[in-house]
Amino acid sequence: MTAPLRTDPTTVPVALGERSYDIVIGRGLIASLGPRIEALRPRARVFIVTDTNIELNHLDAVEETLAESAIAASQLIVPPGEGTKSFRVFERVCEAIIAARIERGDLVVALGGGVIGDLAGFAASAVRRGIDYVQVPTTLLAQVDSSVGGKTAINSAHGKNLIGAFHQPMLVVADTALLDTLPPREFRAGYAEVAKYGLLGDAAFFSWLEANWREVFAGGKASGSGAREHAIAVSCRAKAAIVARDERETGDRALLNLGHTFGHALEAACGFSDRLLHGEAVAAGMALAFEFSARLGLLSPAEAERAIRHLAEVGLPTRPKDIAGGLPDADALMALMAQDKKVKRGALTFILVRGIGAAFVERGVDAVQVRGFLSEKLAER
Ligand SMILES: NC(=O)c1ccc[n+]([C@@H]2O[C@H](COP(=O)([O-])OP(=O)(O)OC[C@H]3O[C@@H](n4cnc5c(N)ncnc54)[C@H](O)[C@@H]3O)[C@@H](O)[C@H]2O)c1
Numbered sequence: 432m433t434a435p436l437r438t439d440p441t442t443v444p445v446a447l448g449e450r451s452y453d454i455v456i457g458r459g460l461i462a463s464l465g466p467r468i469e470a471l472r473p474r475a476r477v478f479i480v481t482d483t484n485i486e487l488n489h490l491d492a493v494e495e496t497l498a499e500s501a502i503a504a505s506q507l508i509v510p511p512g513e514g515t516k517s518f519r520v521f522e523r524v525c526e527a528i529i530a531a532r533i534e535r536g537d538l539v540v541a542l543g544g545g546v547i548g549d550l551a552g553f554a555a556s557a558v559r560r561g562i563d564y565v566q567v568p569t570t571l572l573a574q575v576d577s578s579v580g581g582k583t584a585i586n587s588a589h590g591k592n593l594i595g596a597f598h599q600p601m602l603v604v605a606d607t608a609l610l611d612t613l614p615p616r617e618f619r620a621g622y623a624e625v626a627k628y629g630l631l632g633d634a635a636f637f638s639w640l641e642a643n644w645r646e647v648f649a650g651g652k653a654s655g656s657g658a659r660e661h662a663i664a665v666s667c668r669a670k671a672a673i674v675a676r677d678e679r680e681t682g683d684r685a686l687l688n689l690g691h692t693f694g695h696a697l698e699a700a701c702g703f704s705d706r707l708l709h710g711e712a713v714a715a716g717m718a719l720a721f722e723f724s725a726r727l728g729l730l731s732p733a734e735a736e737r738a739i740r741h742l743a744e745v746g747l748p749t750r751p752k753d754i755a756g757g758l759p760d761a762d763a764l765m766a767l768m769a770q771d772k773k774v775k776r777g778a779l780t781f782i783l784v785r786g787i788g789a790a791f792v793e794r795g796v797d798a799v800q801v802r803g804f805l806s807e808k809l810a811e812r
């Protein structure tokens with residue numbers, strides 16, 4: 432076998448004063464994790480949290496690089512899936528970290544997708560009132576979104592992500608080769624968040640994605656093109672810039688919710704199940720946000736159509752009728768949106784668009800208008 436292709440790493444800084452850190456992106460980077468941790472925290476012990484799918488595919492490589500740097504490591508492997516972001520598993524993670532005698536000055540390593548990142552990050556924020564941690568994201572969604580920005584959480588019986596903390600990682604190491612083992616549907620869902628950065632604030636990046644998305648999906652295994660790394664780096668830069676402006680989401684950070692108000696309602700309607708992955712819901716939500724914005728006269732129907740066409744071309748759902756199984760009616764979807772924290776009384780807060788790359792926060796969207804739009808879209812089924 433030939434050695435896996437490597438690309439020179441790209442570093443994206445996240446500027447947050449004394450909580451600043453780097454996101455390092457590249458193919459084959461995992462082998463450098465040991466030396467990077469050693470440089471960051473000499474002689475620290477490490478506690479790895481991961482799930483069984485990642486254990487199967489990538490844990491050996493992580494253990495190997497840590498061993499080569501003589502870093503003492505222990506680990507906890509939890510079941511995959513959203514159900515793992517629970518009090519029960521959170522308790523297990525915290526107790527395991529304490530039992531492994533991890534102290535302040537040691538490090539937690541979150542090796543996994545957004546589920547592991549959110550869970551392990553929250554445990555790190557809580558154990559001993561805060562232990563530092565490193566994110567090693569293994570899904571596209573985690574590499575461009577959840578591992579960056581310091582939001583950590585588990586789910587409550589009342590809703591997703593309701594119990595958590597802001598806790599920034601010390602380092603994010605995104606090895607793009609880890610994504611080669613990701614199920615294609617998961618990769619595609621994560622791509623919705625990549626497209627989101629173009630759609631919300633970077634028209635040139637969106638054009639680049641229209642031309643290069645196939646290379647991003649292929650990952651440069653054969654050509655070594657670096658398209659996947661480029662897409663991830665641009666996405667991380669966009670998120671880092673927004674987070675640096677508004678770490679705790681009092682304003683601008685809400686732009687990252689483009690497609691998420693409609694999306695969350697669809698996700699909730701599908702019971703947060705495999706019927707509709709988060710990124711798929713976001714794709715459908717962004718398509719609705721573009722169409723709704725066009726309806727309000729904010730941009731031309733042709734431009735909205737262009738945004739939607741790209742999402743559909745990569746195989747993401749863009750219409751209610753693309754979602755398998757039944758959906759509730761417009762009133763029920765409105766009720767699901769009203770449970771969302773972004774909704775206040777009769778006015779909804781929406782991320783709307785004046786064009787591709789020109790999203791803005793609109794706090795006074797008329798609920799009646801949204802309801803009418805939704806019931807029309809649902810009738811197309
Ligand atoms: N903190 C944030 O800012 C933020 C942002 C967005 C999403 N999230 C959270 O992220 C979660 C979703 O994350 P996700 O989409 O990464 O899902 P996930 O963590 O559930 O991973 C998806 C699936 O892929 C498997 N997997 C992961 N990496 C793999 C690999 N390299 N090879 C093979 N299989 C692999 C996992 O075991 C799982 O079955 C949600 O809980 C969401 O709330 C958080």
Ligand SMILES: [Zn+2]
Binds near residue numbers: 576624691709713
């Ligand atoms: Zn999202």
